[in-house]
Amino acid sequence: xxxRDFFEKVYAIVRQIPPGRVTTYGAIARYLGSExxxxxxxxxxxQSFHTGSFIPAHRVVNRQGMLTGKHYFGFGDTMKxxxxxxxxxxxxxxxxxxxxxxxxxxxxxx
DNA sequence: GGTGTGACAATGG
DNA sequence: GCCATTGCCACAC
Numbered sequence: 001x002x003x004r005d006f007f008e009k010v011y012a013i014v015r016q017i018p019p020g021r022v023t024t025y026g027a028i029a030r031y032l033g034s035e036x037x038x039x040x041x042x043x044x045x046x047q048s049f050h051t052g053s054f055i056p057a058h059r060v061v062n063r064q065g066m067l068t069g070k071h072y073f074g075f076g077d078t079m080k081x082x083x084x085x086x087x088x089x090x091x092x093x094x095x096x097x098x099x100x101x102x103x104x105x106x107x108x109x110x
Numbered sequence: 111g112g113t114g115t116g117a118c119a120a121t122g123g
Numbered sequence: 124g125c126c127a128t129t130g131c132c133a134c135a136c
Binding site: 006007029034035036037038039040043044047 | 130131132133
Binding site: 025026029035038039040041044045060061063067069070071072 | 115116117118119120
């Protein structure tokens with residue numbers, strides 16, 4: 001098992017995030033068994049742009065529900081627009097009702 | 111093989 | 124309660 005599976009797992013989880021739902025880097029990291037590797041999860045998403053396949057990274061935010069990496073989506077509020085397109089309210093780069101929209105992979109993917 | 115980094119998270123002042 | 128620092132793990136150079 002190569003460690004690179006970590007990246008693939010991250011991509012797999014992010015792709016399985018249902019529309020209108022969001023999750024956190026820590027939740028994904030925790031599901032992968034490395035609760036402290038939340039940073040690596042975010043990094044994987046960063047590299048996801050380089051993979052060529054589109055990853056709904058806009059559904060992945062930090063613990064505060066804030067769109068920390070929106071700038072990586074390009075310019076303006078691309079990330080914000082994507083979220084709003086799915087019915088997610090974003091105010092001040094932060095997801096509204098984040099607690100309700102939170103999607104835990106551990107509960108859905110087991 | 112060692113160093114640096116990074117879209118986090120938790121802790122301390 | 125907000126700002127600064129540390130820890131952490133996996134990848135790139």
